[in-house]
Amino acid sequence: MEIRQLTMDDFEERMALSQFAFQFQLTPESLESRRKKYLPEQDWGAFDENGEMLSALMLIPLETWIQGKLFAMGGIAGVATWPEARRQGCVSKLLVRTLETMKNNGQTISMLHPFAFGFYRKFGYEFTIERKKYTIETRKLPPRLETPGQVKRMPKPDIELLNAVYTAYASLYSGTLVRTWDWWENRILTKTGSFAVYYNEDDKPEGYVFYQIESGKMTIHDWASTTETSRVALWTFVGNHDSMITETSLVAAIDDPLPFLLADPRVKQEVIPYFMSRIVDAEAFVGQYPWASGAREEAVSLRLSDAHAPWNDGLFRLVWSADGEGRLMRVEDEGALSAGWGTPEEAVACDIQALTAMLAGNRKPSLLREVGRISGPEAGIALLERRIPERTTHLMDFF
CATH class of the missing domain: 3.30.1050.10 (SCP2 sterol-binding domain)
Structure with missing residues (x-):
């Protein structure tokens, strides 16, 4: 078995494996769009003696906040194996090679979203990040309160402004990512929705909400509030949609205090085990x-x-x-x-x-x-x- 980085010549085979493993179908136009953005140096594959791809994964160079400090991190994603090649040690060999690669690259920690926690624990990964998902009936939303400053809708996303607020918020936690311009454009702004930003009395942005309203339900895609005032102001903005929506859903940090602050804390809360990490x-x-x-x-x-x-x-x-x-x-x-x-x-x-x-x-x-x-x-x-x-x-x- 050969373990190596992929090349552009492997693109078609890699896309075929991904579509099969993750059960999606690309149109010819989508396939060509992906080809233009494809970064083969981030893909690793296991190949048999005939050069046929058996398994593949992505090793994405990222940075993560840990204890208020940035660490170079290797993100593992897109792990896929053809069914006839499973249980032959393909992924094991790929993961061992990527550990060596990350060490050589100075990526001292790795993270991934597991299909099964037990599988990746065998390779040294551990469950480190859990989140809360709220589903809140409109009548139970936080009370609308007067706050200094104002919330303004942002018709066209200003990535520089949004990222500054996001970075201030993300650095308060361990495990959050550094978002590059490319990450914003290709990972965040591909979702449908609108932005609203809270500005304090000095017109400095301190929080934002990225949300979508469909069929009477508000889905909050992304939320960052760096002060208590910004948190209250953004919830007041959400509450001002009460005539349009029946419920609001969002994912928050596991230590989010919202239920304690509600008049009626009996809202739907789900604790979701999310990501694993590994010191490399x-x-x-x-x-x-x-x-x-x-x-x-x-x-x-x-x-x-x-x-x-x-x-x-x-x-x-x-x-x-x-x-x-x-x-x-x-x-x-x-x-x-x-x-x-x-x-x-x-x-x-x-x-x-x-x-x-x-x-x-x-x-x-x-x-x-x-x-x-x-x-x-x-x-x-x-x-x-x-x-x-x-x-x-x-x-x-x-x-």
């Missing part, structure tokens, strides 16, 4: 991660297991400076652990999924220990918990 290069990721500060330099031994990325597998020293700089250093000789670092038996033991859950998924080490996902001395786990800042995960996009 633990040493590099730890060095970039904005840890919490401490009173002095501190350290813990960490026994990390990773079946598919050997550079992450082994015994390490995790060292923090007082100001929150972290270093993960491999211990080549377990007998050489000096006093103060603890013995190998005293190391906190976890797999790459658990480490990802702690650092990119907002899961507390104490919880993971309680449910048997990590083990080790209570003091070491407590130290980890003190040094990992809390930040809710969220993702408004899909790939």
Whole structure:
């Protein structure tokens, strides 16, 4: 089996596989439109000895916010295999190759939307992002309130303005994407709908809503509010459509406080497990991660297991400076652990999924220990918990 990046010569076969796997049909015009935008360097394929494509996936170069800092991220998407080639290890080999590629590219974390969580857990990915979906009857919408500033409809989307508001909002969470101009044009603005922007008293934009009304129902495609005033003003704008709509639906961050703020909080809420993440290069990721500060330099031994990325597998020293700089250093000789670092038996033991859950998924080490996902001395786990800042995960996009 050969694993390689695709070329333009593979376009037809890749499109045929995608249409079959994801059950859609492209018109000849749509196929040609895709051909013009096709980026073969983002596609990887597994091929048999006759050069026939067995399986393929996309590796998209992206950036994600984690703890208020940008990280280079490899987005896995479009994973597809012909039925006769399934259960032959095609996707396994592709994922291992993409891990190596991401490491070489400096992409220290990867994310994907799983067709099955259990399948991707086998390859080191862990569930990190869940969201809430609201469906609210019009009579239960938040009350319409007077606010300073004003909400203005935006007849033609101003990407620069919208992206500035989005970035301020997205940076408050871990897992949100950096949106490029191309992302806005080809991922966001392809949806039908209208924008409205909240401007404060100084005429500075602080929030927006992207919505569509059809058959008496409002669907909110995209929402960003960077202040409480902008949140209230945008909900007042939504409420001003009460004569036109019977209900409103939107997807929000898992920590969204809306039900608490409603007069009648008995609205339909669905918690939706959404995306998975995986630390690709633990040493590099730890060095970039904005840890919490401490009173002095501190350290813990960490026994990390990773079946598919050997550079992450082994015994390490995790060292923090007082100001929150972290270093993960491999211990080549377990007998050489000096006093103060603890013995190998005293190391906190976890797999790459658990480490990802702690650092990119907002899961507390104490919880993971309680449910048997990590083990080790209570003091070491407590130290980890003190040094990992809390930040809710969220993702408004899909790939």
